[in-house]
Amino acid sequence: MKEVNNTAVAEFILSGLTANPNLQVPLFLIFLGVYLITVVGNMGMIILILFSSQLHTPMYYLLSSLSFIDCCQSTVITPKMLVNFVTEKNVIPYSECIAQFYFFCGFAVAECHMLAAMAYDRYVAISKPLLYNVTMSYQVCLWMVAWVYGMGLVSATAHTVFLLRVLFCKSNLIRHYFCDLFPLLELSCSSTFINEVLAWSLGSFNILIPAVTILSSYIFIIVSILHIHSTGGRRKAFSTCSSHILAVALFYGSTAFMYLHPSSVSSGGQGKLSSVFYTIVVPMLNPMIYSLRNKDVKVAFKKLLKKMFPLNKD
Template sequence: MAAGNYTTLSEFILAGLTYKPELQLPLFLVFLGIYTVTVVGNLGMVILIGLSSNLHTPMYYFLSSLSFIDLCHSTVITPKMLVNFVTEKNIISYPECMTQLYFFLIFVISECHMLAVMAYDCFVAICNPLLYNVTMSYQVYSWLIVMVYMMGFIGATAHTVCMLRVVISKVKIINHYFCDLFPLLELSCSSTYINEVTVLCFSAFNIVVPALTILGSYVFIIVSILKIRSVEGRSKAFSTCSSHITAVSIFFGSAAFMYLQLSSVSSTDQGKVSSVFYTIIVPMLNPLIYSLRNKDVKVALNKILGEKTQTPLF
């Protein structure tokens, strides 16, 4: 590649979700509302679990960690996106872009593994209830949470280091609303073979392995539930897992569509829509899904806010 065909860039321009000016303000208001709900919901969940002694169990510690991840995950992406809706040029500096990419990857990878850990927790609670306190001891669930974040840091570091070696062409417009792997690789005028192999390997590990863990856990859970004779018992067991199944389906479905592709340059516009779900929508939905469908969370919230049992909030 000739020297004149590439340069060291100090900034990029984010294309955003749409090129239509008339949609900028409506989208700003929509995503501002979504982000507000995300912050209030996830921060509220973390505080509620921290203040409620009856929620100090492994299941709710995992849920608290998931809420923290969702809060950080959304905060890495949405504020910059909101600013871009109301500015004429959506500029992001190269260091800021790489920083956004790094922290985005940390939290998106951590969320994959946290959902898998939560599925395993459901498996132990339903299939081996008598051994739950032994299997999910303080040391075990603490190490599981630490391992989740370690997976995030390792994956994010590998991807970001590989991205730093890429030579960017003069075309500095990122066809996305944040700095993601595939849109950045599209700007490369050097070989991206190592990057694509890294993306495929790590994406397969961080999506397929957690997905198989979740699938395997739920196979055993369903078998155990079907053995329960009482209808009430089955209903209670299913309700325990239904919130998690809903969150998993939305998150892994959209993430797999975006990252399990053979080419880094395919379906970028479709990827924008898909990534909206796991970067913005899922972090907003998770606290709503887990709180509105969880009796213990409702009771704890009513207790914290001083509501009488005769006039519950939910």
């Protein structure tokens, strides 16, 4: 007989970050603050770049796309987690769980490739400054952004389609604070071989290929910087890249630990801590990383404030 419904459960229960009731309210307040900072920071960065003509360059065009991805990724995960902190039973319907995984996967993959695109942009700016406007033209940036979102869409769709074929009947308790792939596969009572192969193949591609692109870009950048004779020029070049290097280290470190070592999910605390970093903490830190050490952003922010709140001179 052909199965009409591939799942035996109508809803899942999320175990959350902790089972300690005394920590629920403090964690709710902490992550609420983190989420508000994330939304304000990333939306503020997008608005600043949009309304500041001096920031209408490929570097900031890509940065605004990164801010959009960070804001969306955090929104997919954090609001549901906040609700779970103040409810007795952390229930999520099957359809909502699958939708959460789909959007999370899409934005996470998109961030991997966006960081690679930004690394390439920095390579062209430092190693080939005379050809920058030609190499990083508007059309090229558009194609790069299309590739970023395209990879996110393809990866999320592939994972979700094969996840829908999995039969869940062992348990409905997800040992995580959101619907991620490996915690969901742990609940399967049907074969997950294809899902695991897909996870390893797409995971390796979406993590290793951008990582190799970033690494090779920075090797060429370092070589170019070493050929700069002035100390001031070297310092400026390094400061331009330092923010991106920090963002890459935080995101790729936690992501690689999670998805290239999936047994960490089973270990509980380590997997959740790693996930908190790239789903919640990194999206909050990225606007700070790219703004606090960036003179152009600071100047643009001051100019925008003056336009919005002009001082009346009597």
